Amino acid sequence: xxxxxxxxxxxxxxxxxxxxxxxxxxxxxxxxxxxxxxxxxxxxxxxxxxxxxxxxxxxxxxxxxxxxxxxxxxxxxxxxxxxxxxxxxxxxxxxxxxxxxxxxxxxxxxxxxxxxxxxxxxxxxxxxxxxxxxxxxxxxxxxxxxxxxxxxxxxxxxxxxxxxxxxxxxxxxxxxxxxxxxxxxxxxxxxxxxxxxxxxxxxxxxxxxxxxxxxxxxxxxxxxxxxxxxxxxxxxx
Numbered sequence: 141x142x143x144x145x146x147x148x149x150x151x152x153x154x155x156x157x158x159x160x161x162x163x164x165x166x167x168x169x170x171x172x173x174x175x176x177x178x179x180x181x182x183x184x185x186x187x188x189x190x191x192x193x194x195x196x197x198x199x200x201x202x203x204x205x206x207x208x209x210x211x212x213x214x215x216x217x218x219x220x221x222x223x224x225x226x227x228x229x230x231x232x233x234x235x236x237x238x239x240x241x242x243x244x245x246x247x248x249x250x251x252x253x254x255x256x257x258x259x260x261x262x263x264x265x266x267x268x269x270x271x272x273x274x275x276x277x278x279x280x281x282x283x284x285x286x287x288x289x290x291x292x293x294x295x296x297x298x299x300x301x302x303x304x305x306x307x308x309x310x311x312x313x314x315x316x317x318x319x320x321x322x323x324x325x326x327x328x329x330x331x332x333x334x335x336x337x338x339x340x341x342x343x344x345x346x347x348x349x350x351x352x353x354x355x356x357x358x359x360x361x362x363x364x365x366x367x368x369x370x371x372x373x374x375x376x377x
Contacts, residue, residue, distance in 0.1 A: 146184045149174065150191035157197050157208055164210045168198055193332050196362030199272075200332075214269055215367050233269045239294045240264040240328075244283065251280055254343055254354045261286025263293055266328055273329045274363035279355025298353060299344065307346055314342040316366065319358070329360055336361040 143151075153169070156162050169177065174185035189206050192198045198206040214233055228235045241264040252258055260280040267275040279298055285307070286293065292301045299309055321335040329335070337358050344353040 145178075145180060146187035146191065149178050149180065149184070149188035152178075153188065153192060154195070154197060157192075162208045164208050166208045167205050168192070168208060170205050190332065194335060196331075196335070196360070199330065209362065210270070210272070214274070214364050228269070234271075235297070236268045236271070237295055237297070238266040238268060238273075240266060242290065242294050244286070245280075247280055251354055255280060255282060255351050257283070259283050261290070261293075263298070265294075267297075269363055272363065273360075275357055275359040276325060276328050277355065277357050279353055282349070282352045285352060302352070307349075307352070309344045310347045311345040312342055313345075314340055316340050318361075325358055329358075331360060338364055338366075 153162075153174075157168075162168055168189070171182055171185040171189065174180070174188060175182055178185070180188075189198070189200070193200050193206065197209060199209050200206045214228060214231060241262065243262060244259055245262045246258055247255065247260050247262075251260070260283055263277070263279055263281065263286075265277050266273050267277060269275075277298070281293065281298065285302065289301050289305065292304075302309065317339050319337050319339050321329065321331050321333055321337055323333065325331075325337065326333045326335065329337075331337075338361055339356055339358050341356045342354070343351050345351050
């Protein structure tokens, strides 16, 4: 089976990345260099580099070129859903939060059924792992909690803030599925349109208050993964 020329070229460049010829952070050949090396047109060279970006192997910086992406992933354990800055630090990842929106809003009808009432604090934030935009967090928080802890919730992970103030999360219901980056998330996470993303839709409950947080975390598939261990006899981790 004959493959398109841009695919053949991107596979050659991919092999160099996986073999270590190009290390994380290295700049790969520019469009002009690819054109010269493989004797192809500019559009073919551009598509070859775009193929690598779509696979998460390189990141394209406008006006600078394409650079080999770091392949380290944050591992999120389904048995311990309260991901914290400390847990990320143990994995060698520094997390920073970029606040996009934080305000009191009227919740959509489906969220009202989950959290109760009509008003909640809507927070939208980007989580950067070692300086790389890796996750968009969009959640609704019960209004009294959102008001009292507004300053901290703008700057840190939601569950970490609540646990810090003695609001223990007893249960988290979650649905995990795959999607692709749309125009908004492609800009927020600095990935190409259609890049694979992981969506974690979750509701967190405290024993005293019931459902207190509902939302979704949209993560880059090349920066985030989930783990689970199942033991016979009903014990799960």
